Amino acid sequence: MKEKILSLIEAGKYFEARNEISKLNVVDAAQLFEDIDHVHVLIVFRILPKDFSSEVFSYMSSDLQKSVIDSMTDEEAVRIFDDLYFDDAVDFLEEMPANVVKRILKNSDDNTRTLINQFLKYPADSAGSLMTIEYVDLKKEMTVRQAIDYIKKIGIDKRTINTCYVMNESRILEGRISIRKLILNDEAAIIADIMETDVISVNTLDDQEDVAALFKKYDYYIVPVVDTENRLVGIITVDDILDVIDQEATEDFQKMAATKPSDTEYLKTSNWGLAKNRIPWLLVLMISATLTGGIIQRYEHALQSVIILAAFIPMLMDTGGNSGSQSSSLVIRGLALGEIKTTDILKVIWKEFSVGSIAGSILAAVNFVRIMIFENTSMEVAFTVSLTMFLVVVIAKVVGGILPIAAQKLKLDPAVMAGPLITTIVDAAALMIYFSLATLLLGI
Amino acid sequence: MKEKILSLIEAGKYFEARNEISKLNVVDAAQLFEDIDHVHVLIVFRILPKDFSSEVFSYMSSDLQKSVIDSMTDEEAVRIFDDLYFDDAVDFLEEMPANVVKRILKNSDDNTRTLINQFLKYPADSAGSLMTIEYVDLKKEMTVRQAIDYIKKIGIDKRTINTCYVMNESRILEGRISIRKLILNDEAAIIADIMETDVISVNTLDDQEDVAALFKKYDYYIVPVVDTENRLVGIITVDDILDVIDQEATEDFQKMAATKPSDTEYLKTSNWGLAKNRIPWLLVLMISATLTGGIIQRYEHALQSVIILAAFIPMLMDTGGNSGSQSSSLVIRGLALGEIKTTDILKVIWKEFSVGSIAGSILAAVNFVRIMIFENTSMEVAFTVSLTMFLVVVIAKVVGGILPIAAQKLKLDPAVMAGPLITTIVDAAALMIYFSLATLLLGI
Numbered sequence: 001m002k003e004k005i006l007s008l009i010e011a012g013k014y015f016e017a018r019n020e021i022s023k024l025n026v027v028d029a030a031q032l033f034e035d036i037d038h039v040h041v042l043i044v045f046r047i048l049p050k051d052f053s054s055e056v057f058s059y060m061s062s063d064l065q066k067s068v069i070d071s072m073t074d075e076e077a078v079r080i081f082d083d084l085y086f087d088d089a090v091d092f093l094e095e096m097p098a099n100v101v102k103r104i105l106k107n108s109d110d111n112t113r114t115l116i117n118q119f120l121k122y123p124a125d126s127a128g129s130l131m132t133i134e135y136v137d138l139k140k141e142m143t144v145r146q147a148i149d150y151i152k153k154i155g156i157d158k159r160t161i162n163t164c165y166v167m168n169e170s171r172i173l174e175g176r177i178s179i180r181k182l183i184l185n186d187e188a189a190i191i192a193d194i195m196e197t198d199v200i201s202v203n204t205l206d207d208q209e210d211v212a213a214l215f216k217k218y219d220y221y222i223v224p225v226v227d228t229e230n231r232l233v234g235i236i237t238v239d240d241i242l243d244v245i246d247q248e249a250t251e252d253f254q255k256m257a258a259t260k261p262s263d264t265e266y267l268k269t270s271n272w273g274l275a276k277n278r279i280p281w282l283l284v285l286m287i288s289a290t291l292t293g294g295i296i297q298r299y300e301h302a303l304q305s306v307i308i309l310a311a312f313i314p315m316l317m318d319t320g321g322n323s324g325s326q327s328s329s330l331v332i333r334g335l336a337l338g339e340i341k342t343t344d345i346l347k348v349i350w351k352e353f354s355v356g357s358i359a360g361s362i363l364a365a366v367n368f369v370r371i372m373i374f375e376n377t378s379m380e381v382a383f384t385v386s387l388t389m390f391l392v393v394v395i396a397k398v399v400g401g402i403l404p405i406a407a408q409k410l411k412l413d414p415a416v417m418a419g420p421l422i423t424t425i426v427d428a429a430a431l432m433i434y435f436s437l438a439t440l441l442l443g444i
Numbered sequence: 445m446k447e448k449i450l451s452l453i454e455a456g457k458y459f460e461a462r463n464e465i466s467k468l469n470v471v472d473a474a475q476l477f478e479d480i481d482h483v484h485v486l487i488v489f490r491i492l493p494k495d496f497s498s499e500v501f502s503y504m505s506s507d508l509q510k511s512v513i514d515s516m517t518d519e520e521a522v523r524i525f526d527d528l529y530f531d532d533a534v535d536f537l538e539e540m541p542a543n544v545v546k547r548i549l550k551n552s553d554d555n556t557r558t559l560i561n562q563f564l565k566y567p568a569d570s571a572g573s574l575m576t577i578e579y580v581d582l583k584k585e586m587t588v589r590q591a592i593d594y595i596k597k598i599g600i601d602k603r604t605i606n607t608c609y610v611m612n613e614s615r616i617l618e619g620r621i622s623i624r625k626l627i628l629n630d631e632a633a634i635i636a637d638i639m640e641t642d643v644i645s646v647n648t649l650d651d652q653e654d655v656a657a658l659f660k661k662y663d664y665y666i667v668p669v670v671d672t673e674n675r676l677v678g679i680i681t682v683d684d685i686l687d688v689i690d691q692e693a694t695e696d697f698q699k700m701a702a703t704k705p706s707d708t709e710y711l712k713t714s715n716w717g718l719a720k721n722r723i724p725w726l727l728v729l730m731i732s733a734t735l736t737g738g739i740i741q742r743y744e745h746a747l748q749s750v751i752i753l754a755a756f757i758p759m760l761m762d763t764g765g766n767s768g769s770q771s772s773s774l775v776i777r778g779l780a781l782g783e784i785k786t787t788d789i790l791k792v793i794w795k796e797f798s799v800g801s802i803a804g805s806i807l808a809a810v811n812f813v814r815i816m817i818f819e820n821t822s823m824e825v826a827f828t829v830s831l832t833m834f835l836v837v838v839i840a841k842v843v844g845g846i847l848p849i850a851a852q853k854l855k856l857d858p859a860v861m862a863g864p865l866i867t868t869i870v871d872a873a874a875l876m877i878y879f880s881l882a883t884l885l886l887g888i
Contacts, residue, residue, distance in 0.1 A: 198467065271798040282807055317762075321867065325863060329701030
């Protein structure tokens with residue numbers, strides 16, 4: 001199908017191509033446009049059915065949007081822009097260079113311009129930046145029949161009619177009613193009698209992560225957004241929340257890998273951009289790791305007399321780091337999903353202590369046997385290494401459990417307390433224990 | 445509010461409590477029940493309005509559901525069960541012990557029993573396990589008026605009426621139509637003329653991750669599920685997809701921390717369960733890390749003659765591990781979100797090589813200066829350590845970029861190629877480079 005359309009376009013059979021494209025889902029059509037040769041894009045786009053083309057436009061990548069808008073007349077550009085849902089329009093402007101924004105806003109009416117400027121001011125991760133204004137507003141005196149007639153009149157331009165909102169004259173949110181309820185109720189019923197009044201709403205400045213949590217908790221598809229005076233200003237739809245959930249998880253993945261979080265896709269980030277996000281933490285951790293070097297230097301005499309001790313350092317450090325990462329990852333994720341609260345800290349410590357004891361014993365035992373069989377060394381050394389292993393695993397697990405919760409309690413981001421930082425901390429502990437035990441048990 | 449209701453219950457004022465609870469959102473009411481003293485739970489639950497109580501039941505934790513069902517008569521239990529939406533009913537049965545399942549199914553009619561047994565057989569992560577059967581089915585000959593009248597009649601028991609599906613006599617899916625379109629169209633219009641025919645559906649056995657990707661791509665709220673003969677068997681709603689997205693991300697977090705993935709919440713997993721999920725990978729990685737020990741042993745003479753070399757091992761290993769983790773985490777996440785394809789491998793290698801060169805140069809330079817200022821050692825040693833640092837960072841980044849993509853290409857899970865495994869591999873490389881350079885540059 002895609003190949004067929006592309007070859008129709010190459011052959012200059014634009015109208016045939018247009019007919020095929022119009023049969024596609026708008027998302028697929030937008031994706032197709034990414035593959036159309038630059039010289040044909042605007043010609044094909046221009047002859048698409050009007051409503052269809054605006055929808056396709058809203059699903060294009062910002063690069064393609066920009067190149068389409070760049071080659072359009074002002075009237076065309078404004079027509080497309082006016083047809084976009086408000087949130088798509090704002091998202092679009094946010095991605096465009098200043099000259100395009102200027103060009104569009106210059107040709108918009110005053111109301112739109114004011115509203116857009118207001119929306120552009122909402123912080124990037126706030127409810128305000130996710131919302132759109134095309135909701136259905138009802139009055140509580142209306143009958144179901146009147147409400148449905150009203151929806152028939154205005155519904156075509158609304159983002160959704162599935163949930164409608166009831167406001168008073170000051171735009172204060174008074175209730176909500178689903179289209180389902182409207183349809184299933186008697187036509188003479190009064191909205192005030194059948195609407196739900198315990199409407200859960202969010203504030204424009206609420207964090208998008210909290211908004212997503214609300215959607216998950218109540219299984220909502222749409223949530224109303226109010227300002228500080230409880231006036232309805234917009235709605236957030238669940239399709240945007242899907243992206244928020246992915247985005248928040250990605251942010252945690254990045255932080256847990258000691259990278260500065262970024263919204264830009266990997267392949268679309270410049271090499272300098274990637275390097276800039278990664279170097280600060282690498283530097284901090286590198287400098288911190290010199291602490292571990294200091295410990296080794298302090299015990300140089302021990303190392304020099306029993307040089308085989310050096311051979312076990314990487315294994316002890318790695319296993320400690322891995323044990324701690326396992327715990328911290330699970331706790332960080334639990335905190336992010338709200339499954340673990342900071343008040344659970346004692347439970348977590350006890351759990352990690354128990355799990356650490358179990359895992360530590362098994363690892364130590366396997367390690368002891370392995371050294372006795374495969375390494376040409378004394379039982380005392382094997383015992384020293386294995387006892388260190390046990391203690392390191394227990395400590396790593398407990399530290400990995402505590403630090404994310406402590407961070408949360410201090411209003412820091414728990415995700416930073418992940419593998420890399422835990423490893424650096426546990427490494428130092430591992431070496432201290434190792435050399436102390438060696439001095440003690442091996443008499444050096 | 446919550447405290448007020450709880451104290452009403454404690455005081456035995458059940459009916460007053462009931463009136464307050466009925467005003468709550470069902471999700472909040474279900475959460476309240478978790479805090480009600482065991483002896484009062486069933487009394488309060490029994491006097492709730494019938495429809496409300498089934499909804500509240502569906503949002504309770506499985507522990508609470510079990511204790512409620514356990515103390516009910518068979519008739520009461522079956523009444524609640526029959527009132528549940530089909531997917532909630534199946535989820536409920538999946539969590540119940542065999543005797544409860546038996547008790548419920550014994551009292552259900554044949555049809556329900558057959559259907560439930562069929563649903564219980566769908567694999568845990570399949571589209572079949574997410575779907576429910578309460579959709580609205582229309583016929584293409586219907587007029588809009590007839591369709592709406594039909595929805596008025598059957599809509600009350602449906603999970604959603606927002607999207608309706610059109611099937612032929614063999615239940616083959618022919619089209620879909622939104623309630624919005626029904627309302628905005630003329631009452632005399634024929635469904636066949638206004639329905640959408642390019643219906644994107646999933647198969648019962650499709651993986652839930654692919655289903656979630658479809659919801660994200662097309663901004664759908666509802667997706668139909670068909671069997672191998674393209675017959676409509678159910679629908680999946682977006683609220684379940686929110687959980688799937690969280691679940692899939694959690695699985696990746698677990699795998700990337702070298703833990704066996706598990707659906708059970710951290711605090712609800714037994715210590716043995718947690719240990720069992722963590723020990724296998726710790727063992728594998730511990731054994732692999734002995735390779736690194738072998739390398740140190742091979743260069744024992746070098747270490748013995750320049751013992752200060754040992755002090756830099758932890759820093760080199762940690763920085764290598766961190767550099768590799770950064771790259772692998774970003775690439776793994778990119779693959780999971782479909783932002784990176786396996787065909788992008790050359791782009792990724794080049795990107796990681798470039799980023800590694802930038803980061804490596806800076807880290808090496810900082811490291812060189814730091815050693816010259818703070819450590820009491822020769823410039824040759826400082827140079828050896830810094831050159832190793834540069835090479836290790838570059839190699840770690842390239843390896844961290846390649847391995848997840850290679851895993852994906854080999855149909856293995858990329859998430860396994862994360863920090864812990866990368867660290868083990870990079871450690872060995874780091875030590876080989878370090879000692880080779882030391883032998884070469886320091887003439888030992």
